[in-house]
Amino acid sequence: MVSLVKPMVRAGFVALTDCAPLVVARELGFDERAGVQIEPVRLPSWSAMRDHIAFEKLECAHMLGGLSLAMHLGLSGVKTEMVVPLLMGRGGNSITISKSVHEKALEAKGGSYIGNRANSASLIAPIVEGRKEKGLPPLRFATVHAFSSHNYELRAWLAHGGIDPDKDVQLTVVPPPAMVGAMMKGEIDGYCVGEPWSQLAVEAGIGCIVATKADLFPQSPEKVLAFRRAWVSGHGDEAAAVVDAVAGAMTWASVPGNHEDLAYMLSRSEYLGVDQDVILHGLMCMPRLTPGQDRMPIRHYMSFDGPGFAYPQQSSALWLLAQMRRWGQAPAGLEEYAGKLCDPSLIEKNVRYSVESKFRKDVGPGDNAFDGINFDGENIEDYWRSFPIGGALKAS
Amino acid sequence: MLGSNLKILVIDEDPGRAAVLEGALVEAGYTHSVTLRTNSNLHQRIMALEPDVVIIDLQNPDRDTLESMFQVSRAVQKPIAMFVDQSDDDSIRRAVNAGVSAYVVDGLKKDRVKPVVELAVSRFESFSRIVRERDEARTALAERKTIDKAKGLLMDRRQISEDEAYRMMRQTAMQQSRRLFDIAESIITAFELDAQLFGGADHG
Numbered sequence: 287m288v289s290l291v292k293p294m295v296r297a298g299f300v301a302l303t304d305c306a307p308l309v310v311a312r313e314l315g316f317d318e319r320a321g322v323q324i325e326p327v328r329l330p331s332w333s334a335m336r337d338h339i340a341f342e343k344l345e346c347a348h349m350l351g352g353l354s355l356a357m358h359l360g361l362s363g364v365k366t367e368m369v370v371p372l373l374m375g376r377g378g379n380s381i382t383i384s385k386s387v388h389e390k391a392l393e394a395k396g397g398s399y400i401g402n403r404a405n406s407a408s409l410i411a412p413i414v415e416g417r418k419e420k421g422l423p424p425l426r427f428a429t430v431h432a433f434s435s436h437n438y439e440l441r442a443w444l445a446h447g448g449i450d451p452d453k454d455v456q457l458t459v460v461p462p463p464a465m466v467g468a469m470m471k472g473e474i475d476g477y478c479v480g481e482p483w484s485q486l487a488v489e490a491g492i493g494c495i496v497a498t499k500a501d502l503f504p505q506s507p508e509k510v511l512a513f514r515r516a517w518v519s520g521h522g523d524e525a526a527a528v529v530d531a532v533a534g535a536m537t538w539a540s541v542p543g544n545h546e547d548l549a550y551m552l553s554r555s556e557y558l559g560v561d562q563d564v565i566l567h568g569l570m571c572m573p574r575l576t577p578g579q580d581r582m583p584i585r586h587y588m589s590f591d592g593p594g595f596a597y598p599q600q601s602s603a604l605w606l607l608a609q610m611r612r613w614g615q616a617p618a619g620l621e622e623y624a625g626k627l628c629d630p631s632l633i634e635k636n637v638r639y640s641v642e643s644k645f646r647k648d649v650g651p652g653d654n655a656f657d658g659i660n661f662d663g664e665n666i667e668d669y670w671r672s673f674p675i676g677g678a679l680k681a682s
Numbered sequence: 683m684l685g686s687n688l689k690i691l692v693i694d695e696d697p698g699r700a701a702v703l704e705g706a707l708v709e710a711g712y713t714h715s716v717t718l719r720t721n722s723n724l725h726q727r728i729m730a731l732e733p734d735v736v737i738i739d740l741q742n743p744d745r746d747t748l749e750s751m752f753q754v755s756r757a758v759q760k761p762i763a764m765f766v767d768q769s770d771d772d773s774i775r776r777a778v779n780a781g782v783s784a785y786v787v788d789g790l791k792k793d794r795v796k797p798v799v800e801l802a803v804s805r806f807e808s809f810s811r812i813v814r815e816r817d818e819a820r821t822a823l824a825e826r827k828t829i830d831k832a833k834g835l836l837m838d839r840r841q842i843s844e845d846e847a848y849r850m851m852r853q854t855a856m857q858q859s860r861r862l863f864d865i866a867e868s869i870i871t872a873f874e875l876d877a878q879l880f881g882g883a884d885h886g
Contacts, residue, residue: 329741330741330742330743331743331745331746332746333745333746333749334740334741334743334745337740337778337783338778341774341775341778343778362749363764364764364766364768430746431746431750432749432750457750458747458750458751459746459747459749459750460746460747461743461746463743464743
């Protein structure tokens with residue numbers, strides 16, 4: 287008798303809507319058809335995820351692109367050589383400010399804000415300034431990890447509004463599932479987090495979404511499928527099967543007709559434990575931005591399918607490294623090693639992928655960036671130094 | 683005593699485990715240890731305490747907040763790094779399995795920190811063993827009760843002796859290769875269903 291038991295691969299995830307490809311791969315059997323069994327393991331925070339990977343309690347994970355690079359470079363936790371054979375989609379993050387700060391900000395503007403979401407930090411700039419003048423403690427903002435796209439998005443958004451994230455506000459870290467609670471308790475005034483934790487604050491009536499990742503860096507990397515390189519070296523076939531299963535699940539998860547089923551699947555307590563409608567609105571790219579107002583369509587608010595959304599280009603790692611350089615998290619000269627993080631060799635062996643739009647190679651991570659600064663992977667130093675805040679003004 | 687002047691901060695949501703570890707640290711001569719249970723005022727507490735070593739549950743969500751504080755030099759005077767003795771695979775594995783993570787002030791000598799981490803690991807291990815044993819005992823007790831209830835139902839409805847009821851259940855369990863407890867649950871469900879469908883009165 288042929289053994290029906292497929293090799294088990296432990297895959298970590300954090301309770302976020304964009305862990306969907308791993309969940310779908312398991313729940314709908316994409317994994318077994320590809321020849322492996324994916325065991326999703328939920329972790330409470332990103333540092334726990336990092337350590338579980340580094341200490342070999344997991345083979346791979348749904349992971350922050352920035353954190354996988356930081357591990358790879360030895361900038362966070364124990365230095366661990368990593369490899370990213372697949373990006374897991376785009377978007378999903380939003381910047382939410384508390385309802386009370388939002389109301390104060392609108393008051394100062396005469397009741398309404400007219401302007402695009404990418405510039406909305408200008409809304410809170412007078413409050414930031416006012417608190418400084420009065421000697422009040424600065425506004426507190428949270429992101430999900432120091433090496434997260436959320437941190438880079440929040441910082442870039444603040445800086446674009448003339449607010450220095452290192453001087454004018456206080457930044458802290460709160461794990462995604464704890465974010466809404468922290469705002470409810472008044473511990474933070476705003477945050478940048480992935481779905482469903484932005485929609486949940488709006489539905490709970492405590493927060494307003496003022497900008498989304500799609501408004502800021504629509505093509506920049508978000509979650510990735512990250513492996514410990516040492517494991518991949520000894521388990522090439524299993525790793526390829528996981529990539530195959532997750533890429534197939536991404537396609538399934540991006541079909542609008544599947545969104546209701548997907549929202550239901552994710553809402554279960556072992557995954558997100560959040561109401562399925564709240565999850566669904568994000569998946570449909572139809573979020574509610576302000577409590578009590580109508581939901582509105584936002585293109586690529588979050589998506590598992592779009593041009594180049596899955597292809598692991600070296601420039602994606604370099605874009606992340608450039609953000610680390612901009613905010614003083616990484617020393618110079620790491621470009622070559624960083625570029626090795628993204629490795630398309632596994633997907634290039636799979637002919638099915640070459641025809642799919644999400645594996646297009648001609649889309650850059652910095653395309654359509656809201657700040658208008660051109661990103662060039664060949665010269666990240668010039669890129670980050672050209673920013674007035676977090677760039678030229680800082681030595682090193 | 684070596685290392686007794688180290689300032690150790692223990693952050694643990696489990697008050698039982700925190701108490702066990704705190705007691706052990708004091709007993710080992712680390713009299714400057716402080717235990718925090720929640721994240722309330724973590725910032726100020728750490729700034730006031732300036733710990734040399736922080737011991738925290740690997741799964742504790744507050745770790746992310748803690749790490750971000752360490753990265754901001756304004757919050758903590760001396761930079762703090764995660765303590766891992768990379769030359770010692772076994773102790774890493776043991777610490778991770780026990781769920782212990784430790785952060786230490788940069789430059790602190792390995793041999794001063796290691797006994798603290800080892801102490802934490804052994805206390806975490808024994809604590810989780812106690813919890814496991816307690817849970818197992820609770821489960822065993824609950825299963826025992828279910829089996830007794832099923833036995834009672836059989837004796838009552840079939841007018842058979844305790845021994846006969848027990849043998850009947852044992853035999854069914856063996857035939858179906860299921861646990862005695864599962865059979866007992868099925869019996870109880872069947873009787874309950876029976877009572878609901880056909881009215882309990884006739885059956886007593």
